[in-house]
Amino acid sequence: xxxxxxxxxxxxxxxxxxxxxxxxxxxxxxxxxLSDVMGSAQAGNIWITLQTHKNVMAIASLKDLAAVIxxxxxxxxxxxxxQSNEENIPVLGTNDETFEVNxxxxxxxxxx
Amino acid sequence: MHFEFNVEGGNFSKAxxxxxxxxxxxxxxxxxxxxVKRVVVALYEAEVNIVAHAFSGTIYIDIDTEKIEIKLVDxxxxxxxxxxxxxxxxxxxxxEVREMGFGAGMGLPNMKNNxxxxxxxxxxxxxxxxxxTTYLNS
Ligand SMILES: Nc1ncnc2c1ncn2[C@@H]1O[C@H](COP(=O)(O)OP(=O)(O)O)[C@@H](O)[C@H]1O
Ligand SMILES: [Mg+2]
Numbered sequence: 001x002x003x004x005x006x007x008x009x010x011x012x013x014x015x016x017x018x019x020x021x022x023x024x025x026x027x028x029x030x031x032x033x034l035s036d037v038m039g040s041a042q043a044g045n046i047w048i049t050l051q052t053h054k055n056v057m058a059i060a061s062l063k064d065l066a067a068v069i070x071x072x073x074x075x076x077x078x079x080x081x082x083q084s085n086e087e088n089i090p091v092l093g094t095n096d097e098t099f100e101v102n103x104x105x106x107x108x109x110x111x112x
Numbered sequence: 113m114h115f116e117f118n119v120e121g122g123n124f125s126k127a128x129x130x131x132x133x134x135x136x137x138x139x140x141x142x143x144x145x146x147x148v149k150r151v152v153v154a155l156y157e158a159e160v161n162i163v164a165h166a167f168s169g170t171i172y173i174d175i176d177t178e179k180i181e182i183k184l185v186d187x188x189x190x191x192x193x194x195x196x197x198x199x200x201x202x203x204x205x206x207x208e209v210r211e212m213g214f215g216a217g218m219g220l221p222n223m224k225n226n227x228x229x230x231x232x233x234x235x236x237x238x239x240x241x242x243x244x245t246t247y248l249n250s
């Protein structure tokens with residue numbers, strides 16, 4: 001499923017990185033620990049987190065992640081936003097908490 | 113092929129620059145994507161450790177047809193007990209660094225899991241050297 005479709009179906013705001021909305025998503029990974037994501041997220045995953053600094057995009061890019069979802073209304077720092085646009089990795093926003101986003105995304109990706 | 117990168121301690125906005133460059137180089141060399149993924153994880157963690165725990169460092173990368181050799185030499189506080197530092201969850205990172213999501217104590221374990229050979233040597237009060245080898249036909 002494309003990032004665009006997930007953003008539409010889960011009512012997520014496209015904050016930046018809009019050129020990457022056609023990135024293909026094969027699953028999700030939820031963590032706020034960067035080494036955990038580095039060690040365990042898979043290429044093509046969408047990353048759910050509340051971290052809002054530039055290193056998030058460095059990791060998303062190194063791991064070939066499809067997009068990042070910021071929970072609870074968090075917004076990216078200016079340099080995170082800039083790198084999201086450069087790398088074409090969308091940052092999506094929601095007021096939902098991680099638990100809710102996880103559940104909705106899981107159901108969507110698994111056709112429930 | 114030989115490459116060198118400098119790493120500034122404390123400068124998190126540049127963390128990952130060398131890893132990103134190496135990823136590009138390895139892709140251009142048509143290295144197996146599975147190997148590229150592993151090397152990138154290991155180098156990123158090693159690079160971040162210089163940023164988070166040391167003052168400055170240099171990364172030396174040598175690539176031949178058989179292997180990728182990476183050596184990171186830093187000036188910093190050094191590691192008093194390397195065996196302890198290698199344990200998952202052990203971290204001396206500051207509260208500020210932890211708040212950013214670094215400092216989970218998973219960096220050295222990630223490096224171990226994503227290289228064929230990892231050697232950490234250190235002199236307290238002077239610095240740390242990390243050597244990582246990845247074989248291309250493994
Ligand atoms: N280059 C380094 N210089 C000094 N200390 C280091 C270095 N690399 C690792 N360490 C020590 O080893 C610990 C564990 O490292 P690591 O597994 O990467 O976890 P983290 O970086 O999350 O703390 C660090 O908290 C630090 O005490
Ligand atoms: Mg570390």
